[in-house]
Amino acid sequence: MLERLSTLPREAPGTWFPGRYVGGGALILAPPIWFAGFLLRYLGLHGGQFTDAELDAFAELPFAAPARLTSYVRDPALVTAGDALFVLGAILLFPAAVTLAHLAASRCPKLAAWGGTLFVFGLFARAYFAGADQTGFRLIAENGLDDTVRSIMAGYADIAYGPWRVPVTASFGQYVGGLLLGLALWRSGVFGTGRTLVFLASVTIWVGVLKEAVVPDLVFTGLLALVLVPLGIRVLRDRLAGPVAPKPLSW
Secondary structure (H helix, E strand, O other), rough: OOHHHHOOOOOHHHHHOOHHHHHHHHHHHHHHHHHHHHHHHHHHOOOOOOOOOHHHHHHOOOOOOHHHHHHHHHOOOHHHHHHHHHHHHHHHHHHHHHHHHHHOOOOOOHHHHHHHHHHHHHHHHHHHHHHHHHHHHHHHHHOOHHHHHHHHHHHHHHHHHHHHHHHHHHHHHHHHHHHHHHHHHHHOOOOHHHHHHHHHHHOOOOOOOOOOOOOHHHHHHHHHHHHHHHHHHHHHOOOOOOOOOOOOOOO
């Protein structure tokens, strides 16, 4: 049974979730869409809407929330597009992560199961944080920028942690689950050492409410696309090799 998990069977696409076509398509689409979301988020602050003095003032603040809210006022279409792509990429990463766990389960079923499950918990947390961001943006239309910034910063901890601290707790799944899933992918031979390190770097990207995108986020999500897109193509074409022993020096 475990040997069958090393490939995605063409003859029985309904016997596993999410299936070869959905899983392969998610691996192809999720990383570039997610990268585009981060890029637009970055441009929302660093695309010329603010002077250097304004950016320096934002940098001195302990949280990025005032900068993000102000960026929405300066260019709402850009910020909205960035957040929409960010959420869409995170949603598509769900079937992509499940597919990665399937691929790694041939040699490391427990690591793959725990890693995939915890990683998906982190994606659910990202959906909550994105919803909180959108609420903040909509409040600007009702209350104005200054009052919205004061209200959100006054209750930022409660907003960021979420009810019963469920979202912030689930967000740790990104780090723990990403580590376990990356190790499972390496030990199963799905990824070499180089691709595993890229995958692990991508799970260090920030989580939280009204967070700023920075250059390392763009680098890590861009490299993630280089890793997952070719794998997604192989999944769609059903051209996956069986499990192999990991090698320290490998891509």
